[in-house]
Amino acid sequence: MKMKRYAFYLKMVTSSLIRRRSRMFVALLAVAVGATILSGLITIYYDIPRQMGKEFRSYGANLIFIPSEDKSYMDADSLKKAVSYLSPDDIVGVTPYRYKTVKINEQPFMAAGADLAQAAKTSPFWYVSGRWPQKEGEALIGQEVADIIRLNAGSQFFITGMTANNKPFKRGFTVSGIVQTGGSEEAFIFMSLADFENMAGGDNAIDIAECSVSVSAAELDRVSKIINENVEGVTARPVKRISESEGTVLKKLQSLVYLVTVVILLLTMICVATTMMAAVAERRREIGLKKALGATNAAIVAEFIGEDVFLGIFGGLLGAAFGFVFAQAVSINVFARSITFQPLLAPITVFASIIITAAACFIPVRRAAEIDPAIVLRGE
Amino acid sequence: MFFRMVKGALLRQKAKMAMIAFTVALGASLATAMINVMLDAGDKVNRELKTYGANINVIPKGASLLNDIYGVGEGSGVSDKYLKESELGNIKTIFWAFNIVDFAPYLETPAKLKNGSAINLAGTWFSHHLELPTGESLDTGMISMKKWWDVQGQWLSDGDTDELMAGTAFARQNNLKIGDRIDIISVNKTYSFKVKGIFNSGSQEDLRAYVPLAKAQEMSGRNGLVSRVEVSALTTPDNELSRRAAQNPNSLSIKEWETWYCTAYVSAICYQIDEVMTDSVSKPIRQVAQSEGAILEKTELLMLLITILSLAGAALGISNLVTASVMERSSEIGLLKAMGAYDIHISLLVLTEIAITGMIGAAAGYFAGIGFAQIIGRSVFDSAINIKPAVIPLVAFLVFVVIIAGSIPAIRFLLALKPAEVLHGR
16 A cells, blocks of 8 residues: 555656656756756865965975075985975975076176976976077076176077086086076076086085975975974975965955855855746646645645655756866866866755755745635636 | 736736746846956955065166175175165056055165174165155055064064064074164164064065164165165066067057057066156066966956856746746736737737846846945955946846846747637646
């Protein structure tokens, strides 16, 4: 008997959905749109710190490694050890630098040896006219140096100075490009670490290392403390101006998207609810007929809720899928990166859609159910 | 007759029409809020990014930053050039004056301690009140430029004459705490200062100490002079034109030059500052200027896409409801048809009803939307969102299109009705 009642209930719900195909399609569309917006916006909201965090790395290094106070340089192995405390996924770039005062035409300049491929990552704001050095014997010079000794891309120049062992050296270089930064880098001459070592001697000694990591300021402080305790010879220092400001701006951005999301969700839900209410209101005649045939109020409410659960499930599933597609499209267009799928979001979206559709129907159905069937059927 | 019918229909179905108006109002408020926030978000985020500090550095022509790098400082002939303090107000009178958020002048002062070791001492404005030749006034200086500084004790004020602010590294080297006194010798005279605040900037500045500009000028005997100015300006992201202009503004054609000059590119602002300050060279600090542009672009694009999504959502919601509510009036339409109404009359009747309801809803929604936009602005940026009147026609147009589009399938359905069937009660 019980089984039969369930079967009949299911049959009523499904046939009602199929018979009124076009109306149900409209309702399904409304639920699906609501669910799409829900899942899409929540995905974006959770992904913003990660994506924007990467964008903020265009400000350059937010962590620097310097030799501990008693030392004048650090060796490459302890730097490697220090870097190993950072998660490889978060590291945008690590650039070791060596500096030395040298002379060009008897004028003093600062020469810097650096891992140039990494420098392009840690300092993406450098504006290089010409190109980065690629071959041995090529150098990138700062705008100020270029102005003082009148060099252009392609010109040759000679660097003289003393090696680490106090032997004089003289080496020729070709200018591959001129770098503008607006900062003190414009007074430097950059070359690859290999060239620098060939010229000035001294192996594996690093003066300073710039590091660009996409993590929050608090995390940066935590990691630097660990590194300072565990790695000998290296002091890690967060660049406060970069890390702190990033925190403030990111927080504002995230709360902007958060508020916008809340407002949009609220309005979409009300939109879905009004559509559902309209759909119920036009079925008063059907409700009246059922009541006249002896259906109880509870049975009528249950039937409608059942239909809505179906709508909620299908609309929610559709929405979860489209929402992800939408979030993916936004992420690729804005940040040129794909996002990770949040598996938990799908059930949440479906659940939320069910609740919203059911809640939206409950009040109008209750009211409709309380109406005297005679009045409804007469056509009032 | 037509208007009586419209009026009758509107009044008879008060509840239903109220629901349509309500949904339209929701959609319109969403559109209004999002478009307003979107149009203003770039500007607001740009202001937030100012926490990264100055993006333009103004120095005297010929001077270089050699002091920073080699310690080749005073007296060597390269950095003995200055800007005039009296001209600083001019920075706020350039074409893009409105985009200059803050600026602070610095005067490096030769100074040493009693034991003979040299120190980095500079004078600056902390919060300086400035009356402009245009009759406006502004307050600017380090306090607003260096918001990220972590200050123990207090900021100086420009009137303090025997107090200074020290960087953490400076304080550690000289064993200073807040309230301690330190004697500084400058040009053969000894001055005694009390430490009013200690700041942590996480950069080279931690090695410095700052005093008010007037005091530094008095100590070094350089009245009315400053050695450099940091400017924080709102700028537009660089493009091909601005890059060419940055290399040589004279290489542009007259039309290009005008476009460049009248756009807030960092290079154009630098150029305009050079015009009003005698013998000055302004340089963009690329680290800040460039990154700001990148982040701004991303934020604006993100907001645009979210806005499009929400508009699409609102449009579907409205047109769904309009479709549903028009369809249920089949018996009324059937009766009209049976009495001999033409299709065009029926369509017009339905459209007019919906349009009137929709416009009432849209008007209410517009004001609600402004409210939403302000809530977002207040709670995120602590400042009001700038309401643009151009949004009104945009929202009105969107609502109109959505309503009409939503009515079309419903009207087609109504026109296909057979009066006999409908009236019979099918």
